[in-house]
Amino acid sequence: MGLGKGSLRNRVLTSAAATALLAAGTGAVMGTAAASADAAAGCAVTYTSHTWGTSSGGFTAFIDITNTGDPLSGWALTFTFPGTQRITTGFSAQWSQSGPLVTARNPTWGGSVPSGKTFGIGFNGTWTGSNPPPTDFALNGVPCTVKLVPSPTPSPSPSPSPPRLRILISPSDLTVPEGGTASVQVRLSQRPPGNVIVGTARVYGDTSLSAGPPLTFTPDNWDVPQPLTVTAAEDDDAVNGSATFDSRSSQITGSSAFLWEAVEQDDD
């Protein structure tokens, strides 16, 4: 499945063995290794993983490797999975895995790494249980400083707060002819656990305007609009009076008030 070269598959490589294998690879590497025996060695790794799934799934990891030591003419990066992760496809390196131990060796075209050079490799994998990142990265057997960039833990999306039971009135402003009636349509926003009685009171405004009587909604007819009658009594003025009404129910916890307005169309 594209997991490195066949000759590397399932080969157990300790960090030391990886280095030995690398050193044995070519004379040039051997020479470099010998010449660099006392040279500074070092590496820095940034491991970035993107995980999907909840109890199992896949992930993609990118590993940026910086050679903080002397130039390399070949390299092997080793690390150990803390969990049951398995690499399915690796790229930009020759990948092999034995149990939790993973070795990524330079591709044949990419063994030379100058000092200070950063290069990237990566892989796709699977996991079960959890996907903790490896932390024991070593380059040619030299432990690396490691920066982990964990993927955001796929936290369960916060459960939306249940929608609140509300009184819905349409229209929210109503014109009523003087001496006559008009009506708004009242319903509930969702099925109530029991009967809900919606009462309406005038909050302020023209006292010639009134509304009622109370409406009763049941768990069965909560979504069927009921007309709420608004009456505009004859008055002696010639002004279009207005009033604000408050419809609410004591059966609805929390603030259930719904404010709406009626305007008298005066006929004098």
Ligand SMILES: [Ca+2]
């Ligand atoms: Ca009038």
Ligand SMILES: [Ca+2]
């Ligand atoms: Ca009036």
